[in-house]
Amino acid sequence: MQRNPQLNEHGELQHLLSIEGLPREILLKILDTAESFAGVTERDIKKVPLLRGKSVFNLFFEGSTRTRTTFEIAAKRLSADVINLNVAVSSTSKGESLLDTVANLSAMQADIFVVRHGSSGAPYLVARHVKPHEHVINAGDGRHAHPTQGLLDLYTIRHYKKDFGALTVAIVGDVLHSRVARSLIHGLTTLGVPEVRVIGPQTLIPAGAAALGVRVCHSMREGLKGADVVVMLRLQNERMSGALLPSAQEFNKHYGMTAEKLALAKADAIVMHPGPMNRGVEIDSAVADGPHSVILPQVTFGIAVRMAVMSMVAGGG
Amino acid sequence: MASLPDAEQLCERLARELAARVGPSCAMIGIHTGGAWVAERLHAALGLKEPLGLLDIAFYRDDYTKQGLAKDPKRSKIPFAVEGKDLLLVDDVLHTGRTVRAAINELFDYGRPASIVLVVLAERDGRQLPICAQHAGARIEVPAGMRLRLKRDDQGRLRLEFVHAA
DSSP states (O other), rough: OOTTTOOOOOOSOOOOSSSSTOHHHHHHHHHHHHHHHHHHSSSSSSOTTTTTOOEEEEEEEEOOSSHHHHHHHHHHHOOOOOEEEEGGGTTGGGTOHHHHHHHHHHOOOOSSSEEEEESHHHHHHHHHOOTTTEEEEEEEEEETTTHHHHHHHHHHHHHHHOOOGEEEEESSSSOOOOOHHHHHHHHHHHHTTTTEEEESSSGGGGGTGGTTTTTESSSHHHHHHTSSSSEEEOOOGGGOOOSSSOOOOHHHHHHHBBBHHHTTSTTTTTEEESOOOOOOOTOOOHTTTTTBBBBHHHHHHHHHHHHHHHHHHHTOO | OOOOOHHHHHHHHHHHHHHTOTTTTTTEEEEETTTHHHHHHHHHHTTTTOOOOOOOOOGGOOHHHHHOOOOSOOOOOOOOOOTEEEEEEEEESSSSSSSHHHHHHHTTTTTOOOOEEEEEEEEEOOOOOSOOOOOOEEOOOTTTTTEEEEEETOOOOOEEEEEEOO
């Protein structure tokens, strides 16, 4: 059997490439470790010396502000040195290959590569070619995975709902293009959430969704009923090609989250969104800024989760 | 093998010894996990005004690059301002001194205490750093190849025992 490329020979986390295929114990250890780091982020001095002398390269082949910034803050709070490369506008545009870029950074003594790439699988390719002491963290690859976002979503859910074992989680919107949804679904099923639903128009739900262990719903009325957690996805305008949707307005009418539709979920339901939000498209301001919203706490938790992942991969799990 | 002293009695003795030290700016911090157990006992016995603080030094260890992150890091919780306090830092066994070094480093990321006094249930030989305890319940000879551990049973009673070093 081929070894899981994310784990070392002792079964410890070596790279974080995808939530899919990670054992439950590792997911729980990441969440528990993040919980300890959350304590650090509440102090006046929000820094611990764990990664002193290590270099973290943020390698973003695709634009991002929030994810890159939270990785940078997480690395700095671990005392690592952080180098941000906006590769989209540098070497690649001069024709350098992905592996050549990585080899050059490796020659500059990198320890961790945080990679975002438009092509699914790019971080796997990097992970196969780095040296044994170098670690790769996937910060989003194509439509495939965004494991740290999935992990911070899991952290947020556990923070507010404590136990995964009795939850109904509804994921709403453009599931087809969403690496966030894919990562979260794998996490939720691994941690034993009994009911995961995806809600969206047929054109935005991947064909094999049911095989992931989720219930596919095409109406909000059906999908939101009794939900403890509602995860809104961004309508990915820039990924939308062809006639998947009549219009953003039409989408909003049927699948946009309003206070009225949210009333279908449980009274204490939480509403999450990975950002950036399209207000008035997939989510109304009354919900985004309302009492059920935990969208900004998600961002804060994301720092502790990324600290946990970096300290676990760099410390051999 | 020599019999080990009773950990509960050592706690009582330490509490009597520490009573003289307790002043208005005094606060206590226990180091996870054994030190926290001892600190719970001492804190209750001394009736300190500030709630007990708990420290997990996992993020300050000096063997991270060799050992990685500790198995189960807990969240440090210090529910009072460290600045200006006279701290009683409590651990179960003082051995190499590296845990105490890490704990002091972490404490200074919370503030500047007026003083820190080290209180341990038991001390043994093997110091690798210039660290000593101001209050030690007992000094214990540990046979080669063994470690001294504090255990807590189902009833919450504390007990010292020798275990084979890994």
